Amino acid sequence: MTTPYKIGITGNIGSGKSIVSAILRTMGIPVYDCDTEAKRLMQQDDIIRRQITEAFGKECYLPHEGLNKKHLANIIFNDPTALQKINSIVHPRVKEDFTSWSKKQKSPIVAIESAILFEAKMQDCVDTIAAIYADRETCIQRACLRSNTTREDIEQRLDKQIPTETIIAKSQYAICNNPDTPLLPQINKLLTEIHKR
Numbered sequence: 001m002t003t004p005y006k007i008g009i010t011g012n013i014g015s016g017k018s019i020v021s022a023i024l025r026t027m028g029i030p031v032y033d034c035d036t037e038a039k040r041l042m043q044q045d046d047i048i049r050r051q052i053t054e055a056f057g058k059e060c061y062l063p064h065e066g067l068n069k070k071h072l073a074n075i076i077f078n079d080p081t082a083l084q085k086i087n088s089i090v091h092p093r094v095k096e097d098f099t100s101w102s103k104k105q106k107s108p109i110v111a112i113e114s115a116i117l118f119e120a121k122m123q124d125c126v127d128t129i130a131a132i133y134a135d136r137e138t139c140i141q142r143a144c145l146r147s148n149t150t151r152e153d154i155e156q157r158l159d160k161q162i163p164t165e166t167i168i169a170k171s172q173y174a175i176c177n178n179p180d181t182p183l184l185p186q187i188n189k190l191l192t193e194i195h196k197r
Helices: 016-026 035-046 045-058 069-076 080-104 136-147 151-160 163-171 184-194
Strands: 005-010 032-033 108-112 128-134 173-176
Touching: 005 016, 005 184, 016 032, 016 108, 016 128, 016 173, 016 184, 032 035, 032 080, 035 045, 035 136, 045 069, 045 080, 069 080, 080 108, 128 163, 136 151, 173 184
Parallel strands: 005 108, 005 128, 032 108, 128 173
Antiparallel strands: none
C-alpha cells in the first residue's frame, strides 16, 4: 500500500485555514484537524492522561466529565513552563496519531491542519507545507466573529504567534486568503503542482 502525499496546512489565527481545509475535503482530500484530534486524545489517550495527571495532579481529570479544561487552563494561563510541559506530552501523541490515520486513508493525498505546525515540530510529518495568510485586520475580524471574543484578546494571541512572514518563509507554498483574493485557483494550482510530482 502506497503512503499518501501529505500537505501541511498552517497559518495564524483568522487566516482561514479551516476554509482551505473545507475546500480540500469537498475535493475528496481527507484533512486531519490537529486541534480537534488533540482535544480528543487528551480525553481518551491513556498515556496522555497518565502523564498529565503525574505532572499536574489528579484534579486535571474529573471522574465523570473527563478533562478538567478550566483547571488546566488556570495552570498554563501565565506559566510558559507548564504550557511547554503540556505540549511535550500531547504533541508527540498527535504526531503518532496523524501518522497512523494517514496510513488508513485511501486518498493519494491527505492534509493536516495545524496552527502550530512548526512549534509542534510536525513539519517532518508532511511532504509539503502551505501557509495560509491574510492581512492582520481580516484575521482579527474573522477570529472575533468566530470565537465571540474581544479584539484585544485576538490581537494578543496574534502577537504571541509566529509572524506571518516567518511562516511563509518556512513553507513551500503561500495561499492568500484575503476577501478580495480568489481562493480556489490557488488551491487548484497547489494540487496541480503536487500531482506533477
